[in-house]
Amino acid sequence: MTAPAYRRLSVEERRGQLIDTALALFAHRPPEEVSLDEVAAAAGVSRPLVYRYFPGGKPQLYEEALGSAADELRECFAEPQSGPLTHRLSRALDRYLAFVDGHDAGFAALLRGGSAAETARTDAIVDGVRRAAAEQILLHMRVPEPGPRLRMMVRTWLAGVEAASLIWLDEGKQPPLDELRDWLVDHFVALLAATAAHDPQTAGITRAALAAERSDGAVGRLARRVVPVVEDSLHLL
Amino acid sequence: MTAPAYRRLSVEERRGQLIDTALALFAHRPPEEVSLDEVAAAAGVSRPLVYRYFPGGKPQLYEEALGSAADELRECFAEPQSGPLTHRLSRALDRYLAFVDGHDAGFAALLRGGSAAETARTDAIVDGVRRAAAEQILLHMRVPEPGPRLRMMVRTWLAGVEAASLIWLDEGKQPPLDELRDWLVDHFVALLAATAAHDPQTAGITRAALAAERSDGAVGRLARRVVPVVEDSLHLL
Numbered sequence: 306m307t308a309p310a311y312r313r314l315s316v317e318e319r320r321g322q323l324i325d326t327a328l329a330l331f332a333h334r335p336p337e338e339v340s341l342d343e344v345a346a347a348a349g350v351s352r353p354l355v356y357r358y359f360p361g362g363k364p365q366l367y368e369e370a371l372g373s374a375a376d377e378l379r380e381c382f383a384e385p386q387s388g389p390l391t392h393r394l395s396r397a398l399d400r401y402l403a404f405v406d407g408h409d410a411g412f413a414a415l416l417r418g419g420s421a422a423e424t425a426r427t428d429a430i431v432d433g434v435r436r437a438a439a440e441q442i443l444l445h446m447r448v449p450e451p452g453p454r455l456r457m458m459v460r461t462w463l464a465g466v467e468a469a470s471l472i473w474l475d476e477g478k479q480p481p482l483d484e485l486r487d488w489l490v491d492h493f494v495a496l497l498a499a500t501a502a503h504d505p506q507t508a509g510i511t512r513a514a515l516a517a518e519r520s521d522g523a524v525g526r527l528a529r530r531v532v533p534v535v536e537d538s539l540h541l542l
Numbered sequence: 543m544t545a546p547a548y549r550r551l552s553v554e555e556r557r558g559q560l561i562d563t564a565l566a567l568f569a570h571r572p573p574e575e576v577s578l579d580e581v582a583a584a585a586g587v588s589r590p591l592v593y594r595y596f597p598g599g600k601p602q603l604y605e606e607a608l609g610s611a612a613d614e615l616r617e618c619f620a621e622p623q624s625g626p627l628t629h630r631l632s633r634a635l636d637r638y639l640a641f642v643d644g645h646d647a648g649f650a651a652l653l654r655g656g657s658a659a660e661t662a663r664t665d666a667i668v669d670g671v672r673r674a675a676a677e678q679i680l681l682h683m684r685v686p687e688p689g690p691r692l693r694m695m696v697r698t699w700l701a702g703v704e705a706a707s708l709i710w711l712d713e714g715k716q717p718p719l720d721e722l723r724d725w726l727v728d729h730f731v732a733l734l735a736a737t738a739a740h741d742p743q744t745a746g747i748t749r750a751a752l753a754a755e756r757s758d759g760a761v762g763r764l765a766r767r768v769v770p771v772v773e774d775s776l777h778l779l
Contacts, residue, residue, distance in 0.1 A: 454725075465701055469694060472698070487740070488740050496702075498768050512771060515774070530739035534748050
């Protein structure tokens, strides 16, 4: 049972092991339900040893586990700058949604708020991830100086992705992840087009992004599906 | 100074006056910064009198002020079931955004979370408003049994409206409210179309909604602005 306690780990290895263990526990249950004793037991070490590494106890351990999860989340949006924009977005969303799937209860507890473990510092970590994701997406649009409309569009879409992820968890992880991903990509395309109607900078980016799309890609698929829905409404043009 | 204290108010009137006074103070500053003494002074009554009405002190007063604001917000989405859907949505958003404008700091503090005044009960109040808004919108779509995709679409859009409202407050209330409102209506139309591409129920509702639109309305305006942006991309169809 306690064998792992006797493995010789360096200070950094032990710290990392405790954070990983805590994250695995915090991922599937609200922070209130995870005790420090449980983290110690799962890591095969004593409670005093956990305190030696994390003198702040559970709040500190939670915050560090969250910081480690935030690093992982930030990585989701790192993507090579090549290929159609919707392909890149689709791959980023695949990673993001896999993260949501793998940290379901912890993700929901954190974003729903109202948790006793929530502090100004944990809020700042979450906001940091949001900002990093928005920056990544704007980078992919190759805009050196994104205007307020474009920034609002990206952040609004990201808020929608978060909301949809929480609803998806509530609904017993339905629809299947790849359908949710495709819908969120389509949401992005639709919101980009709607914003292009209001903002010349976004219009320019949308034209450039569309020129790089392929007819068997996300935009082509979306367009072919939307046309039959709107084709009786040409009187509006 | 203290003249209002001597007005004879009934118990219900006094309660209402204290809640209105508290709400006016909580509207423009985070709850931490508003003291019970300040509420008493602004209402022209003594501190003990506030406690007589709200034995739970500031937390109770905050919660009741929030409940009163929630009632007001819920009213924003009540709208007669006639005319094009985008007109109704536009009027509801006018009221909602006027509320955000009039309760700026309190609205931001509440939705940003991390506030000491936030509890499971205040969270439940906020969630109640979200649910009521979603129900209202679904009612206007005349769907007796909305499927999961349509519900997810409406709730995702509402999350985007909240996020855009917070960004709007951060950006010094730019762009002007009517531009923000039009953009949010266009966001709704775009998201509805994107969802129609994935879901037959949403496709049916979208067709019916489009048939009721007028060419000088929101959808006509959006379509005429989007066409020039996408017209070079017919290769995708």
